[in-house]
Amino acid sequence: MARMRAIDAAVRVLEREGVTCAFGVPGAAINPLYAAMRARGSIRHILARHVEAASHMADGYSRAKHGNIGLCIGTSGPAGTDMITGLYAAAADSIPILCITGQAPRARLYKEDFQAVDIEAIAKPVAKWAVTVREPGLVPMVFAQAFHVMRSGRPGPVLIDLPIDVQLAEIEFDDDTYAPLPVYRPTATRAQIDKAMAMLNAASRPLIVAGGGIINADASELLVAFAEITGVPVIPTLMGWGAIPDDHPLMAGMCGLQTSHRYGNATLLESDFVLGIGNRWANRHTGSVEVYTKGRKFVHVDIEPTQIGRVFAPDFGIVSDAAAALRLFVEAAREWKSTGKLSDRRAWADSCLARKNTMLRKSHFDNVPLKPQRVYQEMNEAFGRDTCYVSTIGLSQIAGAQFLNVYKPRNWINCGQAGPLGWTMPAALGVRAADPTREIVALSGDYDFQFLIEELAVGAQHRLPYIHVVVNNSYLGLIRQAQRGFSMDYEVSLAFENINSPETGNTGVDHVQVAEGLGCKAIRVRTPNGFKGAFAEARRLMAEHRVPVVIEFILERVTNVSMGTEIDAITEFEEILDLTGAVDAETRVLEPV
Numbered sequence: 001m002a003r004m005r006a007i008d009a010a011v012r013v014l015e016r017e018g019v020t021c022a023f024g025v026p027g028a029a030i031n032p033l034y035a036a037m038r039a040r041g042s043i044r045h046i047l048a049r050h051v052e053a054a055s056h057m058a059d060g061y062s063r064a065k066h067g068n069i070g071l072c073i074g075t076s077g078p079a080g081t082d083m084i085t086g087l088y089a090a091a092a093d094s095i096p097i098l099c100i101t102g103q104a105p106r107a108r109l110y111k112e113d114f115q116a117v118d119i120e121a122i123a124k125p126v127a128k129w130a131v132t133v134r135e136p137g138l139v140p141m142v143f144a145q146a147f148h149v150m151r152s153g154r155p156g157p158v159l160i161d162l163p164i165d166v167q168l169a170e171i172e173f174d175d176d177t178y179a180p181l182p183v184y185r186p187t188a189t190r191a192q193i194d195k196a197m198a199m200l201n202a203a204s205r206p207l208i209v210a211g212g213g214i215i216n217a218d219a220s221e222l223l224v225a226f227a228e229i230t231g232v233p234v235i236p237t238l239m240g241w242g243a244i245p246d247d248h249p250l251m252a253g254m255c256g257l258q259t260s261h262r263y264g265n266a267t268l269l270e271s272d273f274v275l276g277i278g279n280r281w282a283n284r285h286t287g288s289v290e291v292y293t294k295g296r297k298f299v300h301v302d303i304e305p306t307q308i309g310r311v312f313a314p315d316f317g318i319v320s321d322a323a324a325a326l327r328l329f330v331e332a333a334r335e336w337k338s339t340g341k342l343s344d345r346r347a348w349a350d351s352c353l354a355r356k357n358t359m360l361r362k363s364h365f366d367n368v369p370l371k372p373q374r375v376y377q378e379m380n381e382a383f384g385r386d387t388c389y390v391s392t393i394g395l396s397q398i399a400g401a402q403f404l405n406v407y408k409p410r411n412w413i414n415c416g417q418a419g420p421l422g423w424t425m426p427a428a429l430g431v432r433a434a435d436p437t438r439e440i441v442a443l444s445g446d447y448d449f450q451f452l453i454e455e456l457a458v459g460a461q462h463r464l465p466y467i468h469v470v471v472n473n474s475y476l477g478l479i480r481q482a483q484r485g486f487s488m489d490y491e492v493s494l495a496f497e498n499i500n501s502p503e504t505g506n507t508g509v510d511h512v513q514v515a516e517g518l519g520c521k522a523i524r525v526r527t528p529n530g531f532k533g534a535f536a537e538a539r540r541l542m543a544e545h546r547v548p549v550v551i552e553f554i555l556e557r558v559t560n561v562s563m564g565t566e567i568d569a570i571t572e573f574e575e576i577l578d579l580t581g582a583v584d585a586e587t588r589v590l591e592p593v
Contacts, residue, residue, distance in 0.1 A: 002173060006139040006166055009173035011036040013143040014043060016178050019071050019098075021433055023048055023057040027075020029102025029115065032167040034073075043071075046433060046462050049454040051079045053426035055086020056452075058097040060390065060430025062090070063413045066218040068434055069150060070097045076104055077115025080161065081122060085420050088126040090157040092417035093239060094216055096150035099123075103163040106134055119161050128156030136169035140178070148181040154304035155216060186303060188320035193328040196275065196299045196316060197336060203273030203297070205348050206232050207252065212239025212416070213278020213303060213322040220409040222326035223277070224248065229333040231345030233352040235264055237279050238401060239416045245385075245407040252352045256285045258563040259401035262576065263355040265567045268292075270351070277301045278322035281311040282417065287566040301325045360577040361562065363403055368527050369556040372396070372471050373574065375531075376403035379441070379469065382535040387411065387439045390428040390466075393419030395477035396445040399561045422451025425468065429455060429548075432464040440466035446494060446511070447476050453514060459548035460519030466548055467538050473555040474507045481560050495557070507554060515550040522550040 010033070021044045026034045037043050048054035051074040058070025072083060080101040090097045103109070104116035109132075123130035129149045133142050139162070146158040200206050214223050220243040227234050227244065233252035234244045238259045244251045253264025268274075274296055279285075281300075286292040289312045298314040300307075301322065308317035318325060336342045363377035376399060385407040391397040391414050406412040413431060415423050428442040449470045458464065474495035483489060494508050501510035515522035521541040525534045538549040560573035 002175070003170055004173055005032070005036070006136040006169050006171050007032045007036045007162070008039075009140040009171060009175070010143050010162075011040050011043070012173070012175040013140050013178060014071070015040070016175065017069070017143075017147045017180055018067070019043060019069065021046065021061060022071040022073055023054040023061070023430065023433075024073030025051050025054060025075070025079060026073075027079060027102060029076035029104065029164050030073060030079075030100070030162070031102075032164065033100065033102070033162070046429075046458060048426070048458055050452060051082035052085050052422070053452045053455045053458075055083045055097065055099060056089065056423050056426035057430035057433070058099070059086060059090050059095055059415070059423075060413060060427030061434045062095050062097050063427070064410060064431040064434035066410075069147070070430060072097060072099045074099070075102045075115070077117050080117065080119035080159070083159070084123060084126060085418070087123055087157045087159060089415045089418040089420055089423060091126050091128065093212060093415060094155045095157065096155040097157045098146060098150065099157065099159040101159065101161045102167070103132060103161045105165040106163045107165075109163070119159065123159040127159050130159040130161070132161040132163070133166055134163070136166050137171050139166065139171065140173050144178075144181055148183065152184040153186070154307070185321040185324065186305075186319045187324040188301065188318045188328055190328055190332070192318045192320075193325065193332050196301075196318060197329070197332050199297060199299055199316060200230070200232065200273060200275055201336070201341065201343050205271045206273040206275065206345070207268065207271045208232050208234045209274055209276040209279050210234050210236045210240040210243045211277060211279025212237065214240055214243045214326070215409045217278065217321055217323035218409075219323035219326045220244070222323060222330055226326055226329045226333055229330065229337055230342060231349050232275075233267065233349055235268055237282065237285050238414060240279065241401070241412040242406040242409045246405045247407065249353050250349060253356055254401065255567055257287050257565065257567065257570070258284055258398045258561075260567070260570070261356075261359075261402065262361065262570070262572075263352075263359040265570060266355050266359055267352045269568055272296050273298075275299045275301070276314070277325060278303070280307055286311070291566045291568055358579040360579065361402060361572070362575040362577050366528050367556060369554050370526070370528065372399050372555055372559055372561075373403060374528060375469070375471055375553050375555075376400055378531040378535070380405050382532065383439065383441055387441055388413060388431060389441050389443060390414070390424055390431055391443040392421060392423040392427075392448055393478070394421070394445040394448055395481065395559070395561045396443055396448070396471045398478070398563065400443050402562060421448045424448055425452055426455050426458075428466050428468065429459050429464045432459075432466050442466060442468040444468065444470050445477055446470060446472040446474060446509070449511065450509060454518065456515055456518040456520045456548055456550075463546040464548065465542040465546045467542060468548055468550045470511055470550060470552045471555050472507060472511065472552050473557050473559070475557060477559075480558070484560075511550060511552045515548075520548045520550060521545060522552065524552045524554065526554045
């Protein structure tokens with residue numbers, strides 16, 4: 001066998017596991033890894049400006065394409081602690097990323113050396129596995145195990161901490177015979193599927209709730225096929241948005257307290273049976289369990305056994321990878337249809353589609369300053385079916401989910417559970433690194449945009465172009481709206497008179513100047529007649545300069561976005577469109593196939 005440094009063996013394992021891109025910041029304790037990558041020349045490295053941002057870039061990279069695993073690299077001490085938010089965001093949404101940190105020499109651990117911290121202990125609560133490797137000979141097998149852990153069962157992130165003397169020690173390693181470890185994913189049985197089918201078939205008003213596990217499993221086509229065979233409408237969760245196209249007649253809208261459609265909530269409340277696949281009954285989707293579950297039965301399919309019954313006990317649970325389960329569901333549904341056993345769902349599906357066509361929110365406003373709803377309307381008109389949206393949290397994301405359209409899996413990339421501000425920009429850069437051709441549009445409020453704004457320089461340096469829509473109301477908008485319940489508006493305003501940019505009025509930070517100072521292009525829009533020209537100019541600038549282009553829309557300061565405490569108690573602060581009785585006679589759902 002070949003004799004090499006442990007860190008050279010680690011790089012060869014990364015190669016064999018399919019890693020071609022890394023995001024990180026070098027430092028003394030991790031320089032051996034950088035030297036090994038430089039010598040091999042097989043892994044592209046994108047230098048971040050902040051290690052937290054590097055972890056979010058790796059996250060976006062993993063979410064962009066099925067099978068991707070983003071790699072984040074940092075030195076000892078604060079680099080590892082900077083990765084914790086990234087590990088949390090990835091773990092919360094079942095996203096595999098690999099974080100590698102340098103560490104002080106083994107003899108200096110627990111002696112309070114410079115930048116020596118027990119990152120293994122710190123990372124364990126937010127990682128699927130975290131380990132400090134103390135024996136050089138373990139390095140290649142620890143890396144092999146890391147990929148096995150990330151891919152098996154419920155996907156998730158791993159952190160490997162490497163003392164510098166472990167990295168530099170020589171070991172024997174035969175990379176010619178290296179092979180990735182088999183991946184374990186549980187699979188439903190046909191008996192389980194038949195029982196679930198019988199429960200679904202007996203229901204009068206069944207729904208499928210499609211979670212992010214369907215997208216993780218690359219099973220969206222199977223979902224659509226199953227829905228079309230059975231004629232059962234689909235409610236995607238926020239993480240499952242795009243698993244069925246928004247304009248599909250069986251896409252019944254999203255349900256929830258915030259990122260939901262009026263018709264989605266109404267349809268869920270009308271249902272008597274829910275088949276959840278690859279979802280976790282997140283509280284922003286369900287509201288209280290009592291309201292969400294009253295009057296309906298549930299079947300829950302999830303890859304992770306401990307997810308079934310965690311929020312509430314379903315009537316029947318199936319532990320299975322979403323793709324494996326859906327393959328059996330499609331097989332069973334076709335058999336049931338061929339024998340005439342499937343119930344006719346056309347009347348129920350028609351009623352769901354009628355709600356979808358009538359229970360709408362108004363988006364066309366001509367106000368100056370701009371209303372955010374108009375921004376999303378114009379985005380729908382400007383961007384096509386293949387556009388990939390990237391966003392994190394805030395009123396911008398909530399309203400975006402209420403008004404934007406998504407037509408394909410992995411075209412809504414959102415950190416759903418953790419929701420760290422600042423995630424959007426580095427995640428969009430990671431998506432671009434993973435896919436050089438897709439149209440990528442990031443969506444941020446002004447505060448999210450400012451959190452890791454320095455990462456625009458990464459997009460300029462490494463030529464990672466995308467369009468970044470910033471809706472600027474100079475507020476921590478979601479927190480301001482939440483403070484209404486406390487009768488206050490306290491420490492949430494970002495507005496100030498910028499003495500260096502009087503043209504900004506009192507909006508504060510001049511995002512155009514900052515973006516341009518970081519090597520990017522930027523456009524500011526204040527009136528409705530500026531929308532179409534701005535989107536066209538952004539595309540032109542992006543194509544010409546190959547850098548991120550920021551479009552800042554100056555909004556009215558206060559807009560309260562639809563939300564509530566229960567799915568049957570959503571407050572509509574703005575105008576709605578009541579089109580009851582005006583449904584086009586040609587909008588019936590497809591015949592079951």
